[in-house]
Amino acid sequence: MTSPPKTAAKTTSEKPTARKPPSGKRAQRASAAGAAKSPQKPGQGSPKPARASARKAAPKTSVAQAPQAVDAPPVQQASVLACYEALVRAHPDAHCELDHKNPFQLIVATALSAQSTDVQVNKVTPGLFKAYPTPQALGSASQEQVEALINRLGMFRQKAKNLIGMAQALVRDHGGQVPPDLAALVKLPGVGRKTANVVLGVAFAAPVGVVVDTHVQRITQRLHWTRHQDPIKIEQDLMRLLPQSEWDRVSHTLIFHGRRVCFARRPACSTCPVNERCASAFVAETVGRKPARVR
Numbered sequence: 395m396t397s398p399p400k401t402a403a404k405t406t407s408e409k410p411t412a413r414k415p416p417s418g419k420r421a422q423r424a425s426a427a428g429a430a431k432s433p434q435k436p437g438q439g440s441p442k443p444a445r446a447s448a449r450k451a452a453p454k455t456s457v458a459q460a461p462q463a464v465d466a467p468p469v470q471q472a473s474v475l476a477c478y479e480a481l482v483r484a485h486p487d488a489h490c491e492l493d494h495k496n497p498f499q500l501i502v503a504t505a506l507s508a509q510s511t512d513v514q515v516n517k518v519t520p521g522l523f524k525a526y527p528t529p530q531a532l533g534s535a536s537q538e539q540v541e542a543l544i545n546r547l548g549m550f551r552q553k554a555k556n557l558i559g560m561a562q563a564l565v566r567d568h569g570g571q572v573p574p575d576l577a578a579l580v581k582l583p584g585v586g587r588k589t590a591n592v593v594l595g596v597a598f599a600a601p602v603g604v605v606v607d608t609h610v611q612r613i614t615q616r617l618h619w620t621r622h623q624d625p626i627k628i629e630q631d632l633m634r635l636l637p638q639s640e641w642d643r644v645s646h647t648l649i650f651h652g653r654r655v656c657f658a659r660r661p662a663c664s665t666c667p668v669n670e671r672c673a674s675a676f677v678a679e680t681v682g683r684k685p686a687r688v689r
């Protein structure tokens with residue numbers, strides 16, 4: 395898990411060379427350049443209309459359908475691989491942080507993680523798994539019983555309904571087993587492409603895509619590995635840039651980097667191990683971030 399990608403291009407020493415932040419006129423030029431390079435569109439300062447129009451404009455893509463090729467990422471593959479190797483070395487312990495012991499527990503935990511942190515999910519799953527250790531048990535539970543166990547999470551009513559429906563579908567259609575198949579997984583209630591990719595990559599070591607969450611979305615934009623904001627298109631870029639053997643690890647690595655270094659607000663560019671390779675270093679504050687909510 396900790397070795398660098400086999401098919402990635404070999405690089406010389408990737409020691410984290412701390413780059414100093416620009417100052418004075420250089421900072422102004424860097425800021426202007428960053429704004430010019432940023433994939434954000436004008437008008438993102440007024441978030442709701444911009445997001446609404448982006449959603450309307452985006453073509454609909456089936457969650458199980460491999461996204462079609464889009465315009466190429468703005469960086470060369472060799473450069474991405476070298477940068478990725480450095481990130482792997484910086485986060486050799488990157489892994490799925492949802493506690494689980496089998497594919498059933500993982501699919502439940504991942505479905506619960508929508509709009510919730512892994513830490514929050516890990517607090518409710520021990521009680522849930524103890525009460526309902528199998529798809530048969532969970533499929534027989536009442537809505538109220540499951541809600542009572544997960545009500546610390548957002549959208550707990552919908553999540554409880556989906557979990558029961560998913561467990562019933564596993565029993566009815568898959569003999570009580572989690573199927574190692576993307577098309578079958580995304581038919582389960584509450585399971586989308588992201589959850590299916592987590593299950594296939596982590597539980598079965600057979601990724602057929604890349605998990606794109608908010609960290610992966612933000613960091614790939616900052617590194618210029620993609621020029622897109624749509625997770626499906628970002629996933630397509632990553633699948634073209636990295637070998638399939640890395641499709642699972644790349645998301646964990648970027649998620650760890652996002653939690654430890656490349657924060658949404660105030661990324662720690664001065665200590666980042668890839669600041670020499672990052673197109674957004676020291677000017678990343680506004681790149682790849684969700685627009686602030688208007689209340």
Ligand code: SF4
Nearest residue numbers: 656663666669672678
């Ligand atoms: S924006 Fe800063 S912290 Fe994030 S990857 Fe680039 S240099 Fe590193």
